[in-house]
Amino acid sequence: MNISVPLKKGRKFDQVIAGAREVFLREGFEGASVDQIARDAGVSKATLYSYFPDKQALFMAVLTSQCQMQSEQAMGIEILQRPVPEALYSIARSFLNFLMSDFSIQVFRVCVAESNRFPELGRAFYDSGPKQALDQIAAYLGSEKVARELKIDDPYMAADQFLQLCRADMLLRRILNVDTDDSPDKMDRIARETVATFLARYRRA
Amino acid sequence: MNISVPLKKGRKFDQVIAGAREVFLREGFEGASVDQIARDAGVSKATLYSYFPDKQALFMAVLTSQCQMQSEQAMGIEILQRPVPEALYSIARSFLNFLMSDFSIQVFRVCVAESNRFPELGRAFYDSGPKQALDQIAAYLGSEKVARELKIDDPYMAADQFLQLCRADMLLRRILNVDTDDSPDKMDRIARETVATFLARYRRA
DNA sequence: GATGAACTAAACTGGTCAGTCTATTGTACC
DNA sequence: GGTACAATAGACTGACCAGTTTAGTTCATC
Structure with missing residues (x-):
């Protein structure tokens, strides 16, 4: 039925x-x-x-399905139509939001911890999360629309720098269970500083 | 004797x-x-x-002594006398070298994994590693010598950005046990790109 | 209400592990 | 050479845990 x-x-x-x-x-x-x-x-x-069949299979099933979910967290296409600085800010903001969620922190912790015991796990996590983000941002940064405003020779390096700037010390602290200010204001500030630094480097003269 | x-x-x-x-x-x-x-x-x-007395105490003793060692990995004072761009490059390069070592990766993995079970552990690791680095770089960036060449309002935010740029995707891949190019050339390139982006943002007009 | 598949609680097996204990052997020092 | 402590091997306890089995229960469907 x-x-x-x-x-x-x-x-x-x-x-x-x-x-x-x-x-x-x-x-x-x-x-x-x-x-x-x-x-x-x-x-x-x-x-x-x-x-x-056993505990390992259950573990892998749970985590690969979580990685699957993670990879479906795609960037809305409508964001990309906006002016470049605004788009970058929105991307940073939503990326940060996702990174700081309990869900993402917990999955990360477990994947890091068990990536020795389950080599496929580290790879699955990387491919479904960080790599997706990198690919998407690199594609955006390599687009014609962006090329009119920014001068980017290596979109992957640029995307990597952009994402690293988003992460910030705050994320590390959350991962390590250290108290930290993760208020929206703080996250806003990080997103703005990320965009400022990124544009300073890549804006066309 | x-x-x-x-x-x-x-x-x-x-x-x-x-x-x-x-x-x-x-x-x-x-x-x-x-x-x-x-x-x-x-x-x-x-x-x-x-x-x-028990396994936990042994575990904490080992890891806090490792964290201690980590925190003694201080920045040579002679580096800081050099011209700012060179100094930044050297800092980035030696930071990267340390981060990518087996030692540092393994300690990080274990601390992340157990920071739920041992809340003091995450804190001890953070204080002895990432926080030390942040403090040292922030102090350097806030110094008078640097102020003549760079315009930095918030040395901690700037130091955070600098360290994040060093980390790069390569580090995440190593942490997750994903194959990656970690040749000296690659690490050199990341250090140079880090300095380039950092200076673009903070250099005085 | 009969059928069969999905589910259940609970007991059981074989193994591992943290931590203790004992009886013994090394070692340093007076 | 006697005293006292450090260290040893290995047996032991009690707990826990992955995975199996059994005998019985629920539930959808016809």
Whole structure:
């Protein structure tokens, strides 16, 4: 009847993923126990193991689906029609907003922590997040519209610098659980300073 | 007889720390077993437990001593006497060199991973590493010598931007275990681009 | 209301691990 | 050579945990 129900093996599939996401992001791979995941998911351990062959597979399923979600966080095309400085500011602002979210911080932490144990994980995270952002900004910076106002020889290097400027010390502090001012005002200021520095370097004389 | 021997409780203390560093940095906190640490250190478990009350204390001792070492990685004063662009380039280059070392990457990974479980750890790492760097660069950027050539209203914001530009995508890739070009040439280029962008923004008209 | 698949709780297995304990051996010093 | 501490190997305890199994329950569907 309900066509939108995915073709997964059973009704509790999404519950399992949700519980596992919760626990894995909070505790990391080693720190999370399967019993706890089952409890959090409101599901029996046997059910969980009917979906996934083992803990690793569940872990990878959760994190690659999170990376998938992350990569769908695309830049609105309408932003890019605006004047370059405004567009840059908007990009910086929304990028920063995303970076500072609990979601993004937790996924980052776990991916960094387990990128030794699960080599594919670091790659999957990089490709679905930082690389997407880099590609999109580089494409924008390489566009004809931008070329009229900015002089950019290497769009990837420029995009990299732009994104680095956005990140700022504030992000590092959040990642390390150090108290920090992450008010909208502060984030605004970082976005403005990012654009100011970026334009100073790349604006046409 | 040997005065340089530290006044720790026994002769094997340093061995314990060395073994623990090795294993913790490779495996993380949960992934490392005390038996393995003792084996790596060439020491019995009982000896290890005569120095440290439990695994957590050992972990913190290792990492805070690593952070200590990190913070002693100070900027040579002679660099700062050179002309500003040259000084900036040298700072960028040696900062990058340090950031990309196995040591620094491993410590960072473990601190990020465990900063939830050990809140003091994230703080200790931040204070002994990133914060030191920020303070030192900000002090330099706020100095009179620099003020003659650069116009900097907020030395901390400027220092933050400078350090962010150094980090670059390359660092993120290494942290996530993604293959990357980290040749001296590449690092040189990043340092030069960092200085170029920084000067474009802050050089006096 | 019968059928079969999905789900359940709970017990169980085999393994690992943190931390303790014991009995013994080295080592330094008087 | 006697005293006292440092260190050792290895056995042991109690806890936890991944993954399996069993015997029974829910639920959609016909």
